[in-house]
Amino acid sequence: MNTTKITNRHQLYIQDVSDFNLKWTLESGQSFRWNRMEDAYYGVVEGQILKIHQNHVTLTIESSKEQDESSFTSHLIHYLDLERELATILSAVNVDAYIERAINKFWGMRLLNQELWETIASFIISQNNNMARIRGIIRKLAERFGEKLTLDGYVDYTFPTPQILADAGIDEIFLCGTGYRAKYLWNAANNIVNGELVLDVLKQMKYEDAKQELMQLEGVGEKVADCICLFSLGHLTALPVDVWIKRIFERIYLQKRASSREIQEFAKNYFGQYVGYAQQYLFHYAQNQPNWADDEHLALSKKKK
DNA sequence: TTCCAGGAGAGAG
DNA sequence: CTCTCTCATGGA
Numbered sequence: 165m166n167t168t169k170i171t172n173r174h175q176l177y178i179q180d181v182s183d184f185n186l187k188w189t190l191e192s193g194q195s196f197r198w199n200r201m202e203d204a205y206y207g208v209v210e211g212q213i214l215k216i217h218q219n220h221v222t223l224t225i226e227s228s229k230e231q232d233e234s235s236f237t238s239h240l241i242h243y244l245d246l247e248r249e250l251a252t253i254l255s256a257v258n259v260d261a262y263i264e265r266a267i268n269k270f271w272g273m274r275l276l277n278q279e280l281w282e283t284i285a286s287f288i289i290s291q292n293n294n295m296a297r298i299r300g301i302i303r304k305l306a307e308r309f310g311e312k313l314t315l316d317g318y319v320d321y322t323f324p325t326p327q328i329l330a331d332a333g334i335d336e337i338f339l340c341g342t343g344y345r346a347k348y349l350w351n352a353a354n355n356i357v358n359g360e361l362v363l364d365v366l367k368q369m370k371y372e373d374a375k376q377e378l379m380q381l382e383g384v385g386e387k388v389a390d391c392i393c394l395f396s397l398g399h400l401t402a403l404p405v406d407v408w409i410k411r412i413f414e415r416i417y418l419q420k421r422a423s424s425r426e427i428q429e430f431a432k433n434y435f436g437q438y439v440g441y442a443q444q445y446l447f448h449y450a451q452n453q454p455n456w457a458d459d460e461h462l463a464l465s466k467k468k469k
Numbered sequence: 470t471t472c473c474a475g476g477a478g479a480g481a482g
Numbered sequence: 483c484t485c486t487c488t489c490a491t492g493g494a
Contacts, residue, residue: 193475194475287475290474290475290476291474291475291476291477292473292474292475292476292477292489292490293474293475293476293490293491294473294474294475294491294492294493295474295475296474296492296493297474297491297492297493298474298475300492301491338490341490341491341492342490342491343489343490343491344488344489344490344491345489345490346490348477382477382478383476383477383478384477385476385477385478386476386477387475387476387477388475388476388477391475404475405475406474406475406476407473407474407475407476408475409475423484425484447475451475
């Protein structure tokens with residue numbers, strides 16, 4: 165297990181971190197809030213700027229907010245998913261030579277447990293959109309509606325609360341570049357403000373119920389609901405099927421055109437209960453490996469289990 | 470200029 | 483139930 169040490173109320177060391185890679189974790193498209201400066205990452209998490217640096221098995225973390233060691237530590241361990249036994253999860257989904265390549269290349273990439281409202285809003289914005297623009301829109305929303313924070317020269321803003329966006333109105337949200345998604349975002353904010361969607365209740369639900377509840381929101385379909393379940397609620401059986409996952413499974417595993425339904429059914433049966441982690445490794449591998457589609461024969465050479 | 474991006478909703482069949 | 487078209491936006 166990890167040991168921790170705090171030097172003052174802004175800074176924390178987490179030592180003996182095993183099976184963790186900060187770069188792969190923060191640059192794998194699950195969070196849109198992190199910026200790399202030199203060899204450290206700056207981002208806003210739950211109302212504070214965090215600066216995180218990894219040196220082998222030691223994480224150095226600074227916060228813009230004072231806090232006591234135990235809550236600081238437990239919050240970060242949970243956010244970075246360090247309480248899970250990654251080796252066990254990856255061993256369970258390492259069922260063929262294709263995904264084994266992805267696992268070996270990005271070993272230590274973890275699924276974050278991100279703040280719920282910001283994750284809902286972020287993935288509403290993500291629909292039919294690209295990473296760079298999603299990041300830009302979220303930054304503009306934070307700049308316009310959030311609270312300003314600083315940490316040794318780095319400036320960023322909190323993500324606006326549902327109340328603030330509900331009060332702001334659709335037109336003001338639209339000015340941040342959301343396009344037609346402005347009304348979805350505004351509606352979601354209102355649903356939370358007026359109590360139709362209760363976030364603390366959502367956190368207690370099992371996967372299927374949470375997904376169905378999220379899909380009641382306008383602008384939240386299966387894929388976005390699965391992203392929220394996987395990147396915020398910790399449901400590792402969630403499988404978001406985006407254009408990349410669709411492409412990967414059609415090319416590598418099914419070798420034919422397939423609907424999202426078919427892909428879900430196949431993948432959950434093939435990879436098992438941790439399919440969400442399998443998905444993240446396949447997704448990031450394809451995004452970073454231009455010739456990802458050249459080795460479909462590796463998937464056919466099924467191994468072990 | 471057209472195409473595409475961590476898609477969803479409305480409408481048709 | 484499944485298929486198709488449309489929805490803003492900006493970078494390639």
